[in-house]
Amino acid sequence: xxxxxxxxxxxxxxxxxxxxxxxxxxxxxxxxxxxxxxxxxxxxxxxxxxxxxxxxxxxxxxxxxxxxxxxxxxxxxxxxxxxxxxxxxxxxxxxxxxxxxx
Amino acid sequence: xxxxxxxxxxxxxxxxxxxxxxxxxxxxxxxxxxxxxxxxxxxxxxxxxxxxxxxxxxxxxxxxxxxxxxxxxxxxxxxxxxxxxxxxxxxxxxxxxxxxxxxxxxxxxxxxxxxxxxxxxxxxxxxxxxxxxxxxxxxxxxxxxxxxxxxxxxxxxxxxxxxxxxxxxxxxxxxxxxxxxxxxxxxxxxxxxxxx
Numbered sequence: 016x017x018x019x020x021x022x023x024x025x026x027x028x029x030x031x032x033x034x035x036x037x038x039x040x041x042x043x044x045x046x047x048x049x050x051x052x053x054x055x056x057x058x059x060x061x062x063x064x065x066x067x068x069x070x071x072x073x074x075x076x077x078x079x080x081x082x083x084x085x086x087x088x089x090x091x092x093x094x095x096x097x098x099x100x101x102x103x104x105x106x107x108x109x110x111x112x113x114x115x116x117x
Numbered sequence: 118x119x120x121x122x123x124x125x126x127x128x129x130x131x132x133x134x135x136x137x138x139x140x141x142x143x144x145x146x147x148x149x150x151x152x153x154x155x156x157x158x159x160x161x162x163x164x165x166x167x168x169x170x171x172x173x174x175x176x177x178x179x180x181x182x183x184x185x186x187x188x189x190x191x192x193x194x195x196x197x198x199x200x201x202x203x204x205x206x207x208x209x210x211x212x213x214x215x216x217x218x219x220x221x222x223x224x225x226x227x228x229x230x231x232x233x234x235x236x237x238x239x240x241x242x243x244x245x246x247x248x249x250x251x252x253x254x255x256x257x258x259x260x261x262x263x264x265x266x267x268x269x270x271x272x273x274x275x276x277x278x279x280x281x282x283x284x285x286x287x288x289x290x291x292x293x294x295x296x297x298x299x300x301x302x303x304x305x306x307x308x309x310x311x312x313x
Contacts, residue, residue: 019122019162027126027159031133031152038137046142046188050149054133057176060168061156068163073247076168077255080247083175084262088269090180094187095276101191 024065031058045100045109049093056086121223122162128216129155135212142188146181147213153177154220161227164241 031054038051060079067075097107104111132155135148153176160169192200203209251259 019119023122023126024159024163027129030130031156034130034133034137042137044142046184047137047145050136050142050145050184053149053176053180054136054152057153057156057172060172061159064160064163064165064168067242068165071164071242073242073250076165076242076247077251077258079165079168080171080251081258081262083171084265087175087180088265090183091269091273092276094183095273097187098190099276107191 021065021069024068025062028058028062028065031055031061043109045097045107048109049090049097052093053086053090056082056089121227122159124219124223125155125158125162128152128219129159132213132216143185144209144213146184146188147210148216150177150181151213151216151220153181154217158220158223158227166241167244167247 035051035054035058038054039048042048042051060082063075063078063082065075067073067078100112101107129152132148132152136145136152139145139148153172157169157172157177160166160172
């Protein structure tokens with residue numbers, strides 16, 4: 016059986032990344048924006064895994080582990096900020112928080 | 118093996134489109150979990166079993182539970198019960214369930230047909246070389262990741278602290294709930310560290 020071509024894996028990663036980017040741009044609910052950022056990070060991790068699989072090296076998986084760590088930190092801080100935003104503005108609309116010291 | 122990859126990729130893209138087109142956050146989370154599981158299967162096919170396990174455990178497990186927890190915190194009140202009831206209607210979960218069934222079928226097929234690495238012709242890079250490289254040449258990266266996790270811990274603790282003098286007395290109960298949620302958020306980086 017043939018190996019999965021590297022191009023297809025990278026194309027899938029690019030498609031998922033673009034979908035996440037579209038989510039960040041289109042949605043205005045801050046929870047959905049965080050979810051879309053997760054999608055984008057996951058797509059970049061997929062690109063690393065595809066490359067690591069292509070050259071049969073463990074480095075791709077290492078980069079994925081680092082991305083995973085960063086995603087965990089980002090989510091915990093982001094959700095704490097979401098709760099803080101909700102208590103201050105009573106909404107999750109990111110456009111309501113477009114002013115500093117608002 | 119190629120067919121498995123293409124089916125999983127189609128499921129991942131379809132579920133991701135579902136994530137960014139839902140109006141309800143919990144439905145989007147269901148689709149995102151399916152998408153993460155599909156990508157986890159792709160990792161396994163590509164010969165990265167450790168990354169596949171981490172994807173399923175940490176991403177689809179820990180991080181998504183954190184999201185669900187915060188969404189539930191933000192939906193306090195009597196209308197939450199009505200909303201909860203509407204979530205149990207079949208048309209809400211039939212889409213993610215169908216996609217997850219496709220993934221389950223692929224998983225059963227993979228388990229039936231033996232190790233993926235031998236079949237796909239890809240040399241599977243198991244946990245041993247990954248661990249040896251992680252604590253060998255990449256030791257500085259591990260230290261930096263621990264610093265990042267510590268910063269996340271301190272930051273989440275700071276943001277989750279109860280603000281004095283800002284909220285009125287009526288908000289106190291909600292605030293207590295938030296403090297509990299932040300306790301969970303603070304513990305999350307520790308879980309990721311354990312995953313390493």
